[in-house]
Amino acid sequence: MKLIETIKKYAQTQPDTLAFVNEEEKLTYGELWSQSERLAARIQSEALTDASPIIVYGHMKPVMAVSFLACVKAGHPYIPVDVSIPADRILKIINSSKAELLLNNSGTSVDTGDALISVVEPGVLEGDGVPETDPGRWVDGEDTFYIIYTSGSTGNPKGVQISADNLQSFTDWITNDFPVESGQ
Numbered sequence: 001m002k003l004i005e006t007i008k009k010y011a012q013t014q015p016d017t018l019a020f021v022n023e024e025e026k027l028t029y030g031e032l033w034s035q036s037e038r039l040a041a042r043i044q045s046e047a048l049t050d051a052s053p054i055i056v057y058g059h060m061k062p063v064m065a066v067s068f069l070a071c072v073k074a075g076h077p078y079i080p081v082d083v084s085i086p087a088d089r090i091l092k093i094i095n096s097s098k099a100e101l102l103l104n105n106s107g108t109s110v111d112t113g114d115a116l117i118s119v120v121e122p123g124v125l126e127g128d129g130v131p132e133t134d135p136g137r138w139v140d141g142e143d144t145f146y147i148i149y150t151s152g153s154t155g156n157p158k159g160v161q162i163s164a165d166n167l168q169s170f171t172d173w174i175t176n177d178f179p180v181e182s183g184q
Helices: 004-015 027-043 062-073 089-095 164-177
Strands: 018-021 024-030 054-058 077-083 101-103 117-119 144-150 158-163
Touching: 004 027, 004 062, 004 164, 018 027, 018 062, 024 027, 024 062, 027 062, 054 062, 054 089, 062 077, 062 101, 062 144, 077 089, 089 144, 089 158, 144 164, 158 164
Parallel strands: 054 077, 054 101, 077 144, 101 117
Antiparallel strands: 018 024, 144 158
């Protein structure tokens, strides 16, 4: 996918360029790429059903971007879930999505009830060496890239699937109509 390839290109040619900044932390493209490679390898070591979605739980920190990228590099769509979401809604999302893995980036425990879902805390995945993911496994084309849950008209969350092609089309439109200058 062009988007993932572009991130890889920035990681190789401009590794010290900032990819993510919030009030407390910064993440360079080099760090984004290497950390997501480690996490993708960890995800691939799980016994997950092919292309099953992965819930990414947390709030606006660099590790969220790392987790999103790792999921799609490992061949799985992700479901972003913010820490502000009530526990009962999280359980409904787990059950509705049939996710088998939850990446907990919150720094606190998350209540998964009696759902059969593995929980991994990506912050503990530090290590030497950076494995290379197989681009043939990356989410691509009509594969679901991510699933965003809406409130749903019945009060039950509904998942809207966004394909890699949809995301690429949106990204192409934004960058063509609103060009990003170097350093932005």
